[in-house]
Amino acid sequence: MKIAFLDTDLVSLCMAHKILDNLECEIHFFTESAELGMYGEEPGLIDNWPLLNSSWISSIFSQEPNSDSTAVRKSWLKKAISISLADRNCFFHLRTRITKINSRTIEFVGAGFAGSGNIFFNHILNQEVTKSENLWYGGTTLEIPKIDNILVGKRSDSIIEIWSEDKLPTNINWIQQMQWQGTNPKNSIDSEINMGMLRGDEFLNSHVFLK
Structure with a gap:
């Protein structure tokens, strides 16, 4: 069985892991990005660590949270999850643009492991997530600012x-500044992980795949 994901967000990555825990299948991800998880930054605030089963994530190296950590660099987290998926019969079509979806066939052009062509899938999943209209402003710095x-x-x-x-004020020496649209940065990672696991269960149950 072949399954395609049309997004590489955290929800989709966790959903793929949940499916692979319960079903023998081949999963493909399509993205126009040149490298997964290493571009752009989103909220990485956490209450505890680890967040995931150890089989769902590879090493984050210097960004591995410790006992004092209350944040993780989310781009590195996604990268580590995608590396673990690559070890579990998942394929990532990078720098790849989908030109047509015809029933269960995806036509694409770009780089990736297979270049251009078309692939038949038993299931094509587009994990749309409804986003809040709230706009948040983020930044990284060497010390907690007085804001x-x-x-x-x-x-x-x-x-x-x-x-x-x-x-954010401009009189602070920011290392990086970010914008994010969502309800609350404090629980965004937990919410996306839980959503991915929930959607994985729903997919498996709807097709009577769950062990």
Whole structure:
């Protein structure tokens, strides 16, 4: 059985792991990005670690959270999850554009492991996630800034990650600045992981695959 995902967000990655835990299949991801998880940054605030089964994630190296961590670099987290998926019969079509979806066949052009062509799939999944209209402003710095009403997390490399509903002041030496659209950065990672597992269960149950 072949399954295609049309997105490489955290929800889709976790859903794929859930499916693979219960079903022998081949999974393909399609993305126009040149490298998964290494471009763009989203909220990485966490309450605890680990977040996932050890078989669902490879090493995050220097970004591995420790006992004092309250944040993880989300792009590295996604990269580590995708590496573990590649070891579980998953294929990533990078720098690949889908030109046509005809019933259960995807036509594509680009790089990736198979270049251009078309592949038949038993299931084609497009995991649309409804996003809140709330816009949050994020930044990383070497110390906690004196700003009111911010959410703060500390990564394993001591970098401070903060998020605010207000625009960030310009008189701070930011390492990186970000924007994110969603309900609450504080629980976004947990919510996406849980959503991925839930959708994996729903897919398996709807097709009577669950062991």
